[in-house]
Amino acid sequence: MVVLITGDPGSGKTTVCMRVVELIKRKHSDLKICGFITREIRESGRRSGFEMVDLMSGERGLLAHVMFRSSVRVGKYAVNVPGIERMVERVESQLESCDLIVIDEVGPMELKSERFRKLIYRVLDFDSVILTIHKRSKDHLLIELRKKFHPVEITVENRDSMPHKIADMVMRWK
Secondary structure: OEEEEEEOOOOOHHHHHHHHHHHHHHHOOOOOEEEEEEEEEEEOOEEEEEEEEEOOOOOEEEEEEOOOOOOOEEOOEEEOHHHHHHHHHHHHHHHHHOOEEEEEEEOOOHHHOHHHHHHHHHHOOOOOEEEEEOOOOOOHHHHHHHHHOOOEEEOOOOOOOHHHHHHHHHHHHO
């Protein structure tokens, strides 16, 4: 089962994803959940970048930042492609022992890494996968994912109820 979570920026995709992980862990503490979530980096009350957090180890890695030096850019952010690939390597090393794979987010920054793109194709063959995806990107991988799997859209109105619905959906399949 592949669950796609999408929504506008700021709609709560990452929060929903984390709540789903917490709900599943609470009911099934023996399940191994691997992957990562993406969190904003805020400085002086403003978003200045993004970090990735490994769900198994808690290790953090820089995804992108306004002050990072890189020729790879998405908007005002310089993308840390080597950092993305280190996180992909961690996730790849965990895959065979995972019961649930969670990757937040599959978006324009992450897709600057070819290794990340290959990881997404690889995890689609696993039994239980949750991906948050960028809503409007025209990247061919995201278009393909939207066609193959019906995304669950997170909105301000449904973001409180969706974690329970998604967790129940995943656990029924497990």
